[in-house]
Amino acid sequence: MMMFADDGTNDNRANENLKSLTTLMSDYHFSQPPESMTIDCYSHAYYPCDPHWSVTPTTVQNLPLIINGNGKAKPARHRTASVAQRRAANVRERRRMFSLNEAFDQLREIVPIFAYEKKLSRIETLRLAIIYIAFMTELVLSGKTVDEASLNANVVLSQWTKSCTYQMRSSSICDDTPTSCGSVID
DNA sequence: TAGGCCATCTGGTCCT
DNA sequence: AGGACCAGATGGCCTA
Numbered sequence: 001m002m003m004f005a006d007d008g009t010n011d012n013r014a015n016e017n018l019k020s021l022t023t024l025m026s027d028y029h030f031s032q033p034p035e036s037m038t039i040d041c042y043s044h045a046y047y048p049c050d051p052h053w054s055v056t057p058t059t060v061q062n063l064p065l066i067i068n069g070n071g072k073a074k075p076a077r078h079r080t081a082s083v084a085q086r087r088a089a090n091v092r093e094r095r096r097m098f099s100l101n102e103a104f105d106q107l108r109e110i111v112p113i114f115a116y117e118k119k120l121s122r123i124e125t126l127r128l129a130i131i132y133i134a135f136m137t138e139l140v141l142s143g144k145t146v147d148e149a150s151l152n153a154n155v156v157l158s159q160w161t162k163s164c165t166y167q168m169r170s171s172s173i174c175d176d177t178p179t180s181c182g183s184v185i186d
Numbered sequence: 187t188a189g190g191c192c193a194t195c196t197g198g199t200c201c202t
Numbered sequence: 203a204g205g206a207c208c209a210g211a212t213g214g215c216c217t218a
Contacts (some may be wrong), residue, residue, distance in 0.1 A: 088205095096206070
């Protein structure tokens, strides 16, 4: 369920998201739950009523035990969130994801791409960043002088990213590790 | 039309 | 108790 209007282009998505977020910060706007849902259900229509959530506080005496990572049993946490609290959590989550996407945008500006006319997806950005870091590390460890490195780095890096982005697009050469692209410093 | 990508909602867990 | 973080689920949009 899309809560926001989506113009369908990546170029405008960030601005649209920013506007949507700004709107949400000042005036919550949520779709209403279907009439078929009970009052105890939250606005999200995908989920049925969860007995572990309640709009009214209750005791924890009758809650089921859950086993945590240490193998210890403890009472399931009874969430006594109101609809307003759940919606506030949704807003926080949207804000968090917006922040995450901002960081991805910053990373896209840093990672060099020469042959990629399309905006890098998040996973492509991460993979290319990993490879880029490996490349620069290898450059430093190669023992070349600063002048040699600066003289050759752009050329080598350009050729390398052209190859890598092309192959990344057509298949998944960089799926595994940075070393899968091989050494680029000779 | 299938698959990839993304935004969003949600509940669980951990931390303060 | 509440917030941050995370992963699963879902639906919309876009592209090959």
